[in-house]
Amino acid sequence: MTTAPNNLPPGNLPPGGYVHREPSALRKALPWIIGVVVLALIGWLGAALVDSLKDKQKSFSIYYVDRGWVRFLLFLLAASGVLALTSLLGQRIGMARTGRRISYAAVLGDQLTHLFLILVVLIAIYPLFYVLIAAFDPRNSLFAFPDFGNPNIFYKTGLLPDLKQLNLENFAKLFEGVTIPAWQLLLAVIGGAALAAVLISLIVSKVGRDTDALANVRAWGLRVLVAALAVLVIFMGPAQFTGGSNESKFLLSVRNTLLVSGLTGVLAILLSTTAGYAMARLRFPGRFQMLLFFIFIQMFPVFLALVAVFKLLTDLGLGNTFAGLILAYSGGAIAFNTWIFKGYVESLPESLEEAAMVDGATRWQTFTRVVLPLSRGMLVFIFLNQFIGTYAEFILASILMTGVEHWTVGVMLRSFTSGQFSTKWGVFAAAATLGALPIVGLFYGFQNFFVGGAVAGGVKE
Amino acid sequence: MTTLSPPRSRTAVPPQGSRGILLALLILAALMGASVLIGWLLSTLAAQVVPGAPAYLLLVFTVVSLLVLAPLTHRAFPWITNWFYLLPALVFILAFTVLPVVLTVNYAFTNYSGQNSGNPDSAARQDATLSSDRRTVTLSGLTGSAQEYLNCAAPNCAGATLVLYDEDASVPYRVKVASAQGNAFTLAAPTPESVQVAQATRINKISYVGLANFQEIFGKASRALWPVFLWTVIFAFSTIVLNSVAGLILGILLYNKRLKGRNVYRTLLFLPWAIPTVISVQMWVALFNQQFGIVNKSLGLLGIVAIPWLNDPLWAKISILMVNLWLGFPYMMTATISALSTINDDLYEAAEIDGASRWQQITGITLPLLRNSFTPILLSGFAFNFNNFGIIYLLTAGGPAQEGRESTAQSTDILLSWGYNTAFVSAGGQNFALASAIALIIFFLTLAISIVNFKAAGVFEEARK
Numbered sequence: 001m002t003t004a005p006n007n008l009p010p011g012n013l014p015p016g017g018y019v020h021r022e023p024s025a026l027r028k029a030l031p032w033i034i035g036v037v038v039l040a041l042i043g044w045l046g047a048a049l050v051d052s053l054k055d056k057q058k059s060f061s062i063y064y065v066d067r068g069w070v071r072f073l074l075f076l077l078a079a080s081g082v083l084a085l086t087s088l089l090g091q092r093i094g095m096a097r098t099g100r101r102i103s104y105a106a107v108l109g110d111q112l113t114h115l116f117l118i119l120v121v122l123i124a125i126y127p128l129f130y131v132l133i134a135a136f137d138p139r140n141s142l143f144a145f146p147d148f149g150n151p152n153i154f155y156k157t158g159l160l161p162d163l164k165q166l167n168l169e170n171f172a173k174l175f176e177g178v179t180i181p182a183w184q185l186l187l188a189v190i191g192g193a194a195l196a197a198v199l200i201s202l203i204v205s206k207v208g209r210d211t212d213a214l215a216n217v218r219a220w221g222l223r224v225l226v227a228a229l230a231v232l233v234i235f236m237g238p239a240q241f242t243g244g245s246n247e248s249k250f251l252l253s254v255r256n257t258l259l260v261s262g263l264t265g266v267l268a269i270l271l272s273t274t275a276g277y278a279m280a281r282l283r284f285p286g287r288f289q290m291l292l293f294f295i296f297i298q299m300f301p302v303f304l305a306l307v308a309v310f311k312l313l314t315d316l317g318l319g320n321t322f323a324g325l326i327l328a329y330s331g332g333a334i335a336f337n338t339w340i341f342k343g344y345v346e347s348l349p350e351s352l353e354e355a356a357m358v359d360g361a362t363r364w365q366t367f368t369r370v371v372l373p374l375s376r377g378m379l380v381f382i383f384l385n386q387f388i389g390t391y392a393e394f395i396l397a398s399i400l401m402t403g404v405e406h407w408t409v410g411v412m413l414r415s416f417t418s419g420q421f422s423t424k425w426g427v428f429a430a431a432a433t434l435g436a437l438p439i440v441g442l443f444y445g446f447q448n449f450f451v452g453g454a455v456a457g458g459v460k461e
Numbered sequence: 462m463t464t465l466s467p468p469r470s471r472t473a474v475p476p477q478g479s480r481g482i483l484l485a486l487l488i489l490a491a492l493m494g495a496s497v498l499i500g501w502l503l504s505t506l507a508a509q510v511v512p513g514a515p516a517y518l519l520l521v522f523t524v525v526s527l528l529v530l531a532p533l534t535h536r537a538f539p540w541i542t543n544w545f546y547l548l549p550a551l552v553f554i555l556a557f558t559v560l561p562v563v564l565t566v567n568y569a570f571t572n573y574s575g576q577n578s579g580n581p582d583s584a585a586r587q588d589a590t591l592s593s594d595r596r597t598v599t600l601s602g603l604t605g606s607a608q609e610y611l612n613c614a615a616p617n618c619a620g621a622t623l624v625l626y627d628e629d630a631s632v633p634y635r636v637k638v639a640s641a642q643g644n645a646f647t648l649a650a651p652t653p654e655s656v657q658v659a660q661a662t663r664i665n666k667i668s669y670v671g672l673a674n675f676q677e678i679f680g681k682a683s684r685a686l687w688p689v690f691l692w693t694v695i696f697a698f699s700t701i702v703l704n705s706v707a708g709l710i711l712g713i714l715l716y717n718k719r720l721k722g723r724n725v726y727r728t729l730l731f732l733p734w735a736i737p738t739v740i741s742v743q744m745w746v747a748l749f750n751q752q753f754g755i756v757n758k759s760l761g762l763l764g765i766v767a768i769p770w771l772n773d774p775l776w777a778k779i780s781i782l783m784v785n786l787w788l789g790f791p792y793m794m795t796a797t798i799s800a801l802s803t804i805n806d807d808l809y810e811a812a813e814i815d816g817a818s819r820w821q822q823i824t825g826i827t828l829p830l831l832r833n834s835f836t837p838i839l840l841s842g843f844a845f846n847f848n849n850f851g852i853i854y855l856l857t858a859g860g861p862a863q864e865g866r867e868s869t870a871q872s873t874d875i876l877l878s879w880g881y882n883t884a885f886v887s888a889g890g891q892n893f894a895l896a897s898a899i900a901l902i903i904f905f906l907t908l909a910i911s912i913v914n915f916k917a918a919g920v921f922e923e924a925r926k
Contacts, residue, residue: 063762157758278546285477295920312557317515327557328557432744
């Protein structure tokens with residue numbers, strides 16, 4: 001450890017301004033002590049866990065491979081060996097071709113990194129793949145034994161899907177008895193076309209050059225898409241869903257969730273931008289205190305105030321209405337968004353606003369004509385963040401909204417898994433796939449917003 | 462204090478100091494109070510004129526009168542404009558955060574529960590007869606005294622409330638008692654002709670009980686509060702450690718510019734973050750099924766016995782940490798990559814020239830420089846997971862049951878889910894007051910964590926800026 005010499009006056013610094021001081025023995029030993037303690041803890045935990053498994057039943061014997069882990073380790077060893085050979089080959093070929101010295105350790109390290117990352121990706125992504133396959137598997141049960149007769153143990157356990165069995169039966173159940181009038185179909189087609197146009201222009205701009213025309217197409221495509229979606233969401237109603245089962249109302253729950261999340265997102269922007277701007281730019285007594293108040297009132301676990309929220313909304317006649325749910329969500333969304341927007345406005349150059357004010361603009365005009373147009377990206381982030389957060393919310397919705405026609409996606413999905421006999425596995429998988437798609441799409445579409453914004457938010461929160 | 466001369470009060474310069482704050486708050490309070498009052502008056506009027514007018518008209522009228530009154534206030538005090546920027550947020554926070562919080566704090570000192578809900582007690586219903594002057598109700602079946610029955614302070618029960626029902630027992634009609642004698646209750650006013658009295662009952666009053674809820678919590682602390690608190694801290698802490706270690710390893714591996722296809726890995730590993738937790742956690746419940754879940758099937762292939770993931774107190778804790786790791790590592794990985802991109806490459810080049818190995822570069826350059834940007838992320842992560850109710854509720858719902866615990870505080874319950882169970886799950890008996898007391902305790906704990914958190918992240922300096 002090297003430390004900057006705080007105690008030396010600046011004049012006494014050696015050239016380079018840096019002295020090396022040996023850290024104390026305790027300081028040096030600290031990582032080792034922590035390491036030993038952590039290892040001991042892990043060892044104790046592992047022993048306790050292994051102990052708890054003694055005389056536990058094995059899984060069904062058709063899935064059980066005695067000493068399977070030895071085979072797995074052997075496989076890893078063999079794979080590493082193959083990689084060591086190919087790395088050697090690659091290193092030699094590379095050196096012969098470029099004529100430069102290439103370190104064998106670096107090449108092997110990269111290869112082993114690939115092996116490790118592939119394993120991590122497999123473990124992390126496989127559950128999603130499994131659910132995706134289950135969505136297309138009509139046998140509709142987690143508890144079904146897959147192919148008994150298949151000699152391959154991967155197929156026998158169901159780890160690998162039997163592709164011949166797959167069809168769209170689960171999805172059909174979700175859309176049973178749904179009547180969609182022609183104008184909604186038309187809107188959906190328009191929205192789909194706009195989405196396609198946006199995606200195609202994105203691909204073209206990635207492959208070739210990005211031109212103004214392409215950017216224009218994207219901007220208009222997005223506008224048309226949002227408008228078509230908004231009209232669809234607002235005017236779709238429970239009357240269109242004539243199916244008797246809960247799962248046939250899945251599309252309605254998606255519509256409900258989109259409605260609630262979208263309006264909450266808009267409300268979050270409306271309520272937090274003026275406050276964030278005032279906190280960043282206006283200087284008046286009480287500003288700091290208000291900011292602290294905003295931050296600290298947010299510490300109260302709002303959903304333990306749920307009893308009070310519920311009573312309040314019921315007394316206002318808003319119990320079991322979307323308006324009530326939106327109001328309850330928005331109350332909890334303001335402080336964080338105000339803080340984020342304040343930070344953003346502070347990062348803008350103040351000279352722009354000063355120039356506008358010199359030209360005779362009032363504060364309000366400066367805010368609406370200078371600051372807001374500049375912060376379009378931030379507004380998108382606030383909206384999306386709120387939208388996604390609300391989409392994934394479950395508790396408030398499950399307590400405030402009763403009746404299947406008012407359910408949101410989370411509540412609907414919960415009803416598939418928490419039933420007395422939780423056997424609607426296939427339907428759950430199909431609904432989870434469809435329900436996650438819009439959010440996954442948004443996340444990847446606006447990836448940079450989230451990477452930047454979430455990290456910045458984490459730093460600031 | 463100096464008195465303000467009229468021209469000065471019309472300036473746009475706000476009065477300074479704490480006097481300025483108080484004055485502003487006073488004006489805003491008056492403005493909002495007046496709006497609510499007008500809104501309430503108008504909505505009552507509307508309810509009189511149009512029966513069945515919705516109750517939320519109160520909100521509409523309040524907002525309208527706020528819109529009318531605000532410009533008038535502005536003419537009297539031009540400097541208040543600054544505060545008007547805060548007004549939308551402030552009104553909302555007051556109505557939908559502060560008001561419920563105040564009510565909750567209030568409930569913490571009462572006996573409010575599913576039973577003591579301020580509603581008529583249908584279990585204590587008695588046959589009743591009304592005298593001919595419609596002023597005396599006689600409960601023929603009453604065994605104890607009237608004071609006991611109505612649970613009132615004064616022996617003659619003056620001012621207590623009795624609820625009358627007709628034959629169908631459908632519409633309750635509340636009357637005030639003037640005095641009680643034996644099993645006869647004299648009412649303060651004659652009952653209207655429209656009410657055909659057949660039965661009567663009492664109201665389950667919400668009454669103040671002082672610190673009884675807190676006494677209950679701390680009295681049974683060894684069966685609920687301490688173990689739950691301990692697990693909450695362990696849960697939040699281990700989650701942060703596990704997630705950040707996994708995120709750091711993957712982030713450092715993926716930041717290696719030589720590595721081909723690192724964007725593919727990054728995109729794929731991003732996926733768990735992109736899926737709404739309400740969906741992915743429920744997915745894990747199915748995957749962790751002891752007999753049929755794919756996790757145990759895969760482990761069976763490795764020759765490992767079927768692990769009781771969600772059915773054993775210890776393994777359930779491990780499962781929660783593992784699912785939280787799966788949910789949280791992409792965020793930490795992304796944060797690591799972003800933080801790494803701010804480190805100057807020259808440092809590594811210099812270290813390489815000086816002959817430092819890759820491992821020495823990581824421990825000597827990367828980790829120390831990451832500390833600055835990671836401290837606030839870790840602290841806010843701890844605060845978030847301290848109250849991460851969603852994963853607990855959806856994955857294990859607090860279970861499995863553990864001996865020697867309250868039925869609302871099982872092996873994987875964190876503080877917040879304990880409070881939730883107390884209020885909303887049948888095992889807790891809908892004890893809203895106790896849950897509110899728990900909420901208050903959680904609030905102070907969260908506050909303490911957040912103050913440390915804000916100090917470390919420099920929030921106070923940034924706010925004061």
